Amino acid sequence: MKRSIAMFVSFFVCAVLLAGCWSKKELTDLSVVIAVGLDKTKDGRYLVSFQVVNPGNVAGALQRGGGAGGVPISVYTSTGDTLVEASRKASKKLSRILYYAHTNLVVISEELARQGLNGVFDAIERNQEFRTTTKLVIAHGHSAKEVLSVLTPIDKIPANQIIKTLEFSEMALGQTISTDVWEVIRDFTSSGKNIVLTGVVIEGNTQRGKRQTNVQSSVPDARISLDGLALFKKDRLVRWVNGSTERGVLWGLDRIKQTNITIPWKGKKEAIGYRAMGVTTRLKVELKNGHPSILVHIQTEGDISETYVPINLADYRLLFQLEKAIGRDIEREVRQAIETAQHEKTDVFGFGEAVHRAHPRLWKRIKKEWDDRYFPHLPVTVKVDASIRRTGLRNTPYIK
Structure with a gap:
């Protein structure tokens, strides 16, 4: 008898709890x-x-x-x-x-x-x-x-x-x-x-x-x-x-998944195209006399996508020069974006967050004045390591 009552109570409780149509919407x-x-x-x-x-x-x-x-x-x-x-x-x-x-x-x-x-x-x-x-x-x-x-x-x-x-x-x-x-x-x-x-x-x-x-x-x-x-x-x-400043912001935010850069070569503008892939941006905070500074370190690798000048891409010395030129072009875009943000007194790169993680006590002291006082004059160093992994199916272009 007790077992029957227990089963009846269990079924009744389940029936009440499983009634799930009260909030239905057709x-x-x-x-x-x-x-x-x-x-x-x-x-x-x-x-x-x-x-x-x-x-x-x-x-x-x-x-x-x-x-x-x-x-x-x-x-x-x-x-x-x-x-x-x-x-x-x-x-x-x-x-x-x-x-x-x-x-x-x-x-x-x-x-x-x-x-x-x-x-x-x-x-x-x-x-x-x-x-x-x-x-x-x-x-x-x-x-x-x-x-x-x-x-x-x-x-x-x-x-x-x-x-x-x-x-x-x-x-x-x-x-x-x-x-x-x-x-x-x-x-x-x-x-x-x-x-x-x-x-x-x-x-x-x-x-x-x-x-x-x-x-x-x-x-x-x-x-x-x-x-x-x-x-x-x-x-x-x-x-x-817009334009290169726009991309410079994304370099700094580590939000570049793939992009194409065209650099000058031997006096010709937009001479060689570089498709950047595998981009990584890291921020490092350094203290100098109790004041923070930022190192933006960008590493990228990619391919030569097009050439409009005669160049022997089988020459490793020329490839090394191209990597340096690509790095300088990326560095220019990032610096331009940082200068724009500092002029507007808006830290869109998260430099303040980096300072907070590295030096929480310092951040507690300066965070209220970060945007208007510290960020506009923040020393920022940009370092870019660009690598060319592939040059495509042709080393010597058709252009003579």
Whole structure:
């Protein structure tokens, strides 16, 4: 009898504990938000844009080989004094619940970034649906709403187009950086490093880019592309950098996976191409009379990718000279980036974090004045060791 009662109680408890349908959400009741755009209105309120997937049109576009069945996404906007208020007000415009579990991109307008992002990430981090792996970019010269409204021809979801471009560009070009929410929050809470984000621009006609014809042409009226790095001081955007300075920042951050350098040779500019791979950047802190200094040591190896001058690549003495020339070119880019950051008084390289790890007592004394007093005058030495591993299938070029 006691055994029967015990079994009955066990089954009853299990039945209560395993009832897991109390928080269910039907797919037909959800609006899957794939990207969020953040702007500021003229009266200082948040303008939040939601890029929502149209599931039927995405599936139809894949089957029909284009966007003939309708646009794959819709963009809704809402305003509010806070991000949460704007999200709640969006329920007046959608017949479904906003669902953030698949949000993988946040686009922030340049205007908002210059005013400060202090109140942005609190709401994002607290939302249990929002992923901390969500990527972040800055809309350069356009509003975040405009960026999210442009339709893309290859990847039907524009947010996916931006994310893949970020990842592959960082891998192949070495002038962009893929940054997620977790990295930004970590750097915000660190007193020895400021954040760097990649910018996105719209090339072409912004208004025509919103129309379905933009994905039905071999030459779209508008394209989304990456442009520049945004340097922040604390939570505010202070400077855009491009070109060699842009890459110099990534050399210092140890975020170069692969890039191509063209160096001059025998009086000819852009004479020899070098594809850098296997890059490692290390920071070393040294104390001189109680003051910190930094050694940036970069090691890279790679291949000769192209030549436009007559040179015998089988001669090891010439290869040694080329390695020195490549090292000097990389050193120039890094120094230019460091000087730019010191001029803006923003430590985007994490030199302060390196000082903190090496000399915690010293850091405790100087951290409050690091950005404005110590970092702008910090002595930095750059050392580059470049190696040429392969010269390709031909040692002597065709050019005579």
